[in-house]
Amino acid sequence: MKNLHFLILVFLLPFLITCNSKQSIKHQKPEYALVIHGGAGVILPTDISKEKEKAYFFSLDTALQIGENILKNGGSSLNAVEAVIVFLENDSLFNAGKGAVFTFDGKNELDASVMFGKDKTAGSVAGVTTIKNPIKAARAVMEKSPHVLMVGAGAESFAKEKGIEMVDPSYFFTYERWNSHQKLKKQEVENKDKTDIPVADKKKGTVGCVALDKEGNISAGTSTGGMTNKKYNRVGDSPLIGAGTYADNKSCGISCTGHGEFFIRYTVAKDVAALVEYKNMDIQTAADEVIHQKLGKIGAEGGLVGIDKEGNIVMSFNTPGMYRGYCIPGKRETFIYK
Ligand code: ASP
Numbered sequence: 001m002k003n004l005h006f007l008i009l010v011f012l013l014p015f016l017i018t019c020n021s022k023q024s025i026k027h028q029k030p031e032y033a034l035v036i037h038g039g040a041g042v043i044l045p046t047d048i049s050k051e052k053e054k055a056y057f058f059s060l061d062t063a064l065q066i067g068e069n070i071l072k073n074g075g076s077s078l079n080a081v082e083a084v085i086v087f088l089e090n091d092s093l094f095n096a097g098k099g100a101v102f103t104f105d106g107k108n109e110l111d112a113s114v115m116f117g118k119d120k121t122a123g124s125v126a127g128v129t130t131i132k133n134p135i136k137a138a139r140a141v142m143e144k145s146p147h148v149l150m151v152g153a154g155a156e157s158f159a160k161e162k163g164i165e166m167v168d169p170s171y172f173f174t175y176e177r178w179n180s181h182q183k184l185k186k187q188e189v190e191n192k193d194k195t196d197i198p199v200a201d202k203k204k205g206t207v208g209c210v211a212l213d214k215e216g217n218i219s220a221g222t223s224t225g226g227m228t229n230k231k232y233n234r235v236g237d238s239p240l241i242g243a244g245t246y247a248d249n250k251s252c253g254i255s256c257t258g259h260g261e262f263f264i265r266y267t268v269a270k271d272v273a274a275l276v277e278y279k280n281m282d283i284q285t286a287a288d289e290v291i292h293q294k295l296g297k298i299g300a301e302g303g304l305v306g307i308d309k310e311g312n313i314v315m316s317f318n319t320p321g322m323y324r325g326y327c328i329p330g331k332r333e334t335f336i337y338k
Contacts, residue, residue, distance in 0.1 A: 029310050029311045030212075030328035030329055031214055031328075031329050032068075032071035032072065032077075032211070032212055032214055032311075032328070032329065033071075033211070033212045033307050033311040033313055033326070033327070033328045034064060034067040034068060034071060034080060034084070034209070034210070034211045034212075034307075034326060034327050034328075035209070035210050035211075035305040035307055035313050035314075035315060035324070035325070035326040036060065036063055036064060036067070036084060036088070036207070036208065036209045036210075036305065036324065036325050036326070037206075037207065037208045037209075037255065037257055037303065037304070037305045037315070037322055037323060037324045038056070038059070038060060038088060038093070038094050038205060038206075038207050038322075038323030038324070039094065039095060039204035039205035039206045039207065039257050039322065039323055040204055040257045040258055040301070040302050040303035040317040040319045040321065040322035040323075041204035041205075041258075041301065041319050041320075041321065041322075042319060042320050042321070043319070043321025043322070043323070043336060043337065044320055044321065044337070045336075045337060048336075052093075053336065055093060056093060056323055056336060057334050057336070059088070059091050059093055059094075060323060060324070060325040060334040061325065061332065061334050062087065063084045063087050063088055063209075063325070064084075064325050064326070064327045064332050064334070065332070066080075066083050066084055066087050067080040067081070067083060067084040067209065067211060067327070068080075068327050068332065070083055071211060071213055071214070072329070074213075074214055075213065076215070076217065076219070077116075077117075077211035077212055077213040077217050077218055077219035077253075078114070078116050078139070078211075078217075078219040080209070080211040080213065080219070081114060081135075081209045081210070081211050081219045081220065081221040082114070082135055082136065082139055082221065084209040084211075085112070085133075085135040085207055085208075085209055085221050085222075085223050086133045086135060086136065088207035088209075088223070089132075089133050089134065089135060089207065089223055090133070092174045092176075093205070094205040094206075094207050094323075095177070095204060095205030095206055095207075095224055095225045095226075096110070096112075096134075096205065096206060096207045096223040096224050096225060097132065097133055097134065097172070097223065098171065098172055098174070099172075099176075099177060099205065099225070100172050100177065100224070100225025100226075101177050101180070101181065101205075101225040101226065101228040101229075102177055102178060102180075102181035102225075102228065102229070103226075103229065103230050103231065103234075104185065104188075104229045104230065104231045106181065107129060108129060108169060108172035108173075108177075108225055109126075109127045109128070109129055109225070109226060109230070109233065110125075110127075110128050110129070110131065110134045110172075110223070110224070110226075111124070111126045111127065111128075111134065111223070111224050111225075111226055111235060111236060111238045111239035112124065112125055112134035112135045112137065112138040112221070112222065112223035112224070112238065112239060113125075113138050113149075113221065113222055113223075113238060113239045113240070113241060113244060113245040114135060114138045114139050114142060114219065114220070114221040114245065115219065115220050115221070115241055115245050115246060115247040115253070116142070116217070116219050117217055117218035117219060117220070117247035117248045117250075117253055118218075118249055120247070120248055121142050121143075122142055122148050122241045122245075122247075123138045123139055123140065123141030123142025123143070123145070123147075123148060123149075124138050124141060124148060124149045124150070124239035124240070124241065124245075125137045125138050125141060125149070125150050125151070125155040125239060126149065126150075126151045126152075126155070126235045126239040127151050127152045127155075127233050128151075128152065128155050128156055128159070129156070129169045129172075130156050130166050130167060130168070130169060131155070131159045131164060131165075131166060131167075132164075132165040132166065132167045132171065133164070133165065134223055135221055135223045136159075136164050136165075137150075137155060137158070137159040137162075137164050138221070138223075138239070140158070140159060140162045140164060141155070141158070144162055145158065148241060149239065149240075149241075151235070152233070172225075177225075177228075180228055181228055181229060184228050184229050185229055188229060204257060204258070205225075205323070206222065206223070206224035206225075206238060206257040207222070207223050207224070208220070208221065208222040208223070208238075208244075208245070208255025208256065208257060208304075208305060209221055209255060209305075210247070210252075210253040210254065210255050210305055210306055210307045211307070212307045212309075212311050216249065216309065217249060218247045218249055218252065218253040218307060218309065219247055219253060220245050220246060220247040220253035220254055220255045220269075220306075221245060221255060222238045222239075222244045222245045222255045222256065222257070224236065224238040224257075226238070226260070227259075227260065235260075236260025236261070236263070237256060237258075237260040237261075237263035237264045237268070238256075238257075238260065240264060241269075242267045242269055242270035243256070243260075243264045243267055243268060243269060243270070244256045244260070244263055244268075244269060245269055246269035246270050246272075246273050248273055248277070250277055250309070251273040251274075251276040251308065251309065252272065252273050252276050252283050252306050252307060252308040252309065253306055253307055254268075254269040254272050254273060254287075254304050254305070255269070255304060255305055255306070256268050256269055256302060256303070256304040257302055257303055257304070257322070258295075258300065258301050258302010258303060258317075258319070259300050259301050259302055262295060262298065262300030263302060266290070266294055266295060266300070268290055268291075268295070268302075269304065271290050271294070272286045272287050272290050272304065272306060273286075275289060275290070276308060282308075282312065283306055283307075283312050283313075283314045284312070284314050284316070287304060287306060287314045287316035288316055290304075291303060291304060291316045291317060291318050292318055296318050301318060301319050302317065302318065302319065303315070303316055303317025303318065303319060303322045303324075304316055304317070305324060311328065313326045313328070315335075320337065320338055321336050321337045321338060322335075322336075323335075323336055324336075
């Protein structure tokens with residue numbers, strides 16, 4: 001009898017091992033995952049000095065480390081997203097917080113949003129000029145108010161009330177962004193641009209982050225100065241939930257960057273999540289469908305980063321470059337060009 005059991009076990013063993021390893025590969029999910037972008041656009045190696053390239057890689061890598069430290073120690077995806085974006089907002093290399101682009105009138109008007117995939121709560125601010133870290137204000141709108149989106153002076157009073165650091169608008173000034181603003185303004189005046197759409201600064205720098213924590217919660221956030229020389233308090237996709245940012249534990253988290261007018265009309269972030277949730281598409285196919293097919297066909301430039309509930313990461317863009325990076329336990333990588 002014992003021999004019979006032994007024979008059955010020996011016969012079944014290879015079969016059992018194969019089944020289990022297949023299963024574990026299919027369901028292999030990282031304990032946590034983090035992905036970031038620092039804007040998509042005409043970013044070419046010929047346009048960036050080696051020194052600047054190094055600075056970008058260093059910033060992206062540091063941002064990932066900040067987020068990873070939080071996730072590794074069991075922190076929430078929301079805390080990771082906020083900390084990463086605060087770091088990128090404080091870094092003048094990126095078009096968010098310090099380093100934001102200028103409006104046609106020579107101001108810096110900032111937009112940011114955040115969403116928590118566990119309960120689909122969300123918060124955003126738009127057109128703010130005195131909040132040092134707009135992502136913190138967006139989170140406060142989400143957690144400390146019954147609203148989702150606050151704009152301009154009202155958003156600033158709210159942030160101040162909640163003890164968020166305020167700065168003089170001059171804090172956001174950088175020579176590099178001022179010079180592109182002046183250059184584009186000259187071009188625009190010379191070309192007597194007939195449309196009200198600002199001349200696009202092809203080098204973008206919006207920042208975004210998506211994280212999946214050990215509890216399986218996905219969060220996404222985006223922060224930007226918008227598009228250079230924007231007029232009339234123009235607001236892009238970044239502070240709009242469903243357009244520039246989206247997170248739902250049932251599908252995925254997404255943060256976008258690119259020509260906001262198209263991202264709003266195509267509700268890009270939600271569209272990717274909908275393809276994942278309703279069509280059962282894998283996140284890479286869904287993101288490529290939206291970025292390369294839908295937006296690609298109409299010449300709308302940009303990209304996105306995302307993570308699905310299984311921890312699969314996507315970084316999809318239809319421009320020559322996108323500052324980006326990701327990490328999962330044991331692996332951290334950063335990229336700039338295609
Ligand atoms: N999407 C941003 C906006 O349109 C800009 C960017 O991502 O570069 O405001």
